[in-house]
């Protein structure tokens with residue numbers, strides 16, 4: 500017999516069904532709670548709230564498990580290409596060779612961005628943060644690419660998906676080039692996805708960029724590790740905005756803005772700035788561990804530490820830590836902040852404050868060190884996260900629309916003034 504949960508309130512009993520996911524996580528279905536009882540729930544930060552049913556990504560924070568569509572992240576990072584993973588997330592299965600060829604060719608052919616969009620870059624201050632520019636330009640895509648005459652809804656969505664995947668790297672590298680005052684490079688469609696991105700980032704009219712396979716491989720792994728993470732802040736934002744039937748560009752632009760925050764994707768930039776600050780201050784990690792332990796008075800947190808759902812270890816961080824050692828040694832880079840990062844991790848992992856709160860390095864702790872070794876500047880770190888997360892946002896937006904989810908509209912507990920009489924301005 501199916502389980503149910505009993506709730507007694509104001510002397511009356513109510514019954515609510517429970518449900519179980521395919522990986523056995525359990526939930527109370529309280530869809531009828533307010534109708535039945537007149538009560539709502541209060542769950543700040545949605546720490547216990549399942550906002551949707553989803554078949555895309557499974558994670559178990561206690562066991563440190565992350566799977567996309569049933570495939571272990573460790574397997575995908577070791578064996579797949581980023582575009583294969585994008586296809587898997589968006590369409591639910593790994594592509595056949597034929598499906599992959601069609602998908603990859605379509606992306607290759609849509610990398611060029613409307614020339615009028617290029618002019619928008621001139622309106623931004625040169626020193627604008629690339630994340631602000633990226634979010635604005637993706638929103639602007641809705642003005643340039645929303646009409647696809649004579650296509651079915653499904654065909655339109657597929658073309659929007661291709662356009663987003665194809666053009667985001669172009670826009671991202673343009674935002675960076677603009678911040679340097681360098682000319683913006685056009686995509687070269689004879690290049691694969693990651694080499695094309697690297698070429699747009701680093702080549703100059705006066706100097707070609709030599710694509711290093713070590714760099715391509717490292718970026719492939721990083722993008723896969725960031726590709727989805729179920730109902731995190733930016734993904735929930737994408738789904739919430741999309742639930743009003745806003746178009747895919749506006750929804751993803753909102754997700755990019757959410758990702759920018761330092762508690763979310765923006766943490767990767769904060770980590771490197773923090774490690775640099777520790778180095779400049781003589782490299783004494785214990786001083787910073789102490790400051791973080793007194794976060795309430797110092798206001799200082801160890802960026803790259805802690806996670807809402809991972810309470811044992813972050814499987815992405817484990818892969819990235821190993822990759823950081825490999826990549827730096829293959830590229831012959833000796834980055835002193837890597838030693839500081841390892842020292843900080845060691846000190847924190849042996850400290851009661853961090854142990855008791857289950858605070859471990861997260862995906863952002865070592866990713867910046869790899870980006871840096873690849874030559875990617877600090878203000879582009881969160882943009883790299885956005886390029887990686889794009890397939891996840893798309894998959895979640897598409898699933899939300901296909902499941903015909905109702906508009907997202909949380910409740911609140913009102914704590915303001917009760918009804919009072921209006922006093923005209925002349926009498927105040």
Ligand code: CMC
Nearest residue numbers: 762763764766791794800801802803804805806807856861
């Ligand atoms: N340094 C020091 N103390 C911390 C940290 C930290 N990085 N993270 C959490 N705490 C403490 C916090 O002060 C609180 O202590 P107390 O119980 O004494 O009040 C306790 O740990 C629980 O913290 P919380 O803020 O209630 O936990 P949360 O689940 O709401 O927050 C988090 C998760 C990721 C926002 C938080 O750990 C954090 O701010 N970390 C630093 C920012 C960061 O690295 N973010 C990237 C997350 S991974 C990439 C992504 O997917 O976005």
